[in-house]
Amino acid sequence: MIKLEHIHRDFQVGDQTVHALDDINLEITQGEYLSVMGPSGSGKSTLLNLIGMLDHATSGSYSLADQNITEMDEQQEAQIRNKYIGFVFQAFHLIPRLSAAENIELPLVLAGIAPSVRQPKVEQALQAMNLVDRAHHKPDQLSGGQRQRVAIARATITEPSVLLADEPTGNLDQKSGEDVIDTLESLNKKGITLIIVTHDHHLGKRSARAIKMLDGRIESDQANG
Amino acid sequence: MITSDILGYSWLSLKGYKSRTLLMLLAMSISVASVLLLTALGEGARRYVNGEFASLGTNLVIVLPGRSETAGMGLNTMMGVTPRDLTLEDARALQRHSAITRIAPLNVGAAEASWQSRKREVTIMGSTQELLTLRHWKLASGSFLPDTEWDRATPVCVIGKKIRDEIFGAHSALGQWIRLGQNRYRVIGVMASEGRSIGIDVQELVIIPVASAQALFNTPSLFRILIESKSREAMQKVIEFTENTIKQRHHGELDVTVITQDAVLKTFDNILSALTYGVGGIAAISLAVAGILIMNVMLVAVSQRTAEIGLLKALGASRQKILVLILTEAMQLSLLGVFFGFILGLGGSWGIRSALPELQAYPPLWAILASFGVAMLTGLLFSLLPATKASKLDPVRALQGH
């Protein structure tokens, strides 16, 4: 499903080169549940962005669903991203002037799907995320947990095969955080590949597979259980 | 993305940033309105002058006493400075040409008109029966000057509507005798025509036979001879014939000026058109300045929305889609600006027309089309840079708000 080979990602800061990712080799199969842990600055977000094609490797090769991403142009990438990848961010990134339902609908809108097809999907997503009575609320009228659930609904509305969550509970209290993790895990049980970046060791233990990063390298990669 | 979604999305962005949208709308609509208003004024002036001359009648050749070097333009030709008299005999000599359909000798002066106890100063025009047709005037009642020999001083007159109202009021004017200077004239007709020609208001005119006027003003000289040519093509022949005939009659000296309204009209028309294009052009520059404002505001808008653009990319929007979205937003804004500009500009020119009815201040079609075109084009051009900038944003950094 996901295959990273000898991935390097260097950043040029002044006249210094930062090796954010340093020879990463990683294979993830469809339906896996992965947690990525590691100290701040160890390259977790960079790895996730690369898998989500928001960022590009300096060298190495990356293939997703048997397609070589390294050789794609920007337009193709955007399409693949829309179809295969769902993002959940720590900061939610909801568009403030759009309602919950409209935020959820956005990936379908961008994909050029007709309103009549979108409608039932949004309806269903609202139901699944327990947000039906919040459908027409703007983000600033929602709690943190509700916002993140809107973001999850948005990330999954196109039925992607991979869900990338970068510290999804970072801005949430304990209770809403657990709700969000429960939601993500239930999506994984239905077959989605779930990759969560987290600081929370307790959370790290819940995943089937845990990766620890340090200084742009994978320090350990082990199955929990 | 489907078109209605693109439009809907940019519309929501415009609504989401109200003060920025209003600022841009203001700049855009004021520039568009100023294009329309200024060209409407120029066009109005052109029409006014056109109308003034058109009321002289078409295919008209005018003979004025005195020679002007730049035929048709000199002030003294318009004022009628007189070196040698233009006489009724001169006019009669012109009657023989086949291309000339009508001739009206003209005599103008002022006198006091009185009836019973009412008095007022009036402009008196002496002419012949053919003047009515030649000038395309209409009668409200009665008849025009009789078709008699030109040198018969019949004591009749035709009066303008305003004169009729002021002197006769509720009484019937037809058949009444009014006094002009020392003589008495029977009113045989009332003019229906309104409007002005050569600066004289037809409604305030009293028309009498040319011979009567010569007697009244005690001078044989004419103010003008109006000649109607058979056709536009025959005008040149008529002018040549007229000049030759008068020259012959005035001992080989061409001491009159022969003008066509076309020549005068053309000069004025050219000047006023140039003026209209000029002010239109200047106003269009203000539109381009508005474009620069649009660019700045759009640049700010893009940086305000960096995270949103990053998000759109994360959700699968390509560069091209971002470009289209931002450009659509700018186009909607321009369109809205043009819309309000049209309301302002058309409303403003309506206001001018209400205040100055003589000035038909309608913005010309080319100005409407051009202001639309320039507004849309500046909107597009000046948002190209911000849109390109947005589309090229690195999504990772954009999501972090950089």
Ligand SMILES: Nc1ncnc2c1ncn2[C@@H]1O[C@H](COP(=O)(O)OP(=O)(O)O)[C@@H](O)[C@H]1O
């Ligand atoms: N755009 C960038 N420019 C320069 N350095 C960057 C950039 N993004 C990340 N880095 C650097 O790469 C390293 C890994 O960053 P990141 O992946 O964000 O770490 P994490 O998410 O694990 O905290 C850090 O040292 C960070 O400073």
Ligand SMILES: [Mg+2]
């Ligand atoms: Mg991070």
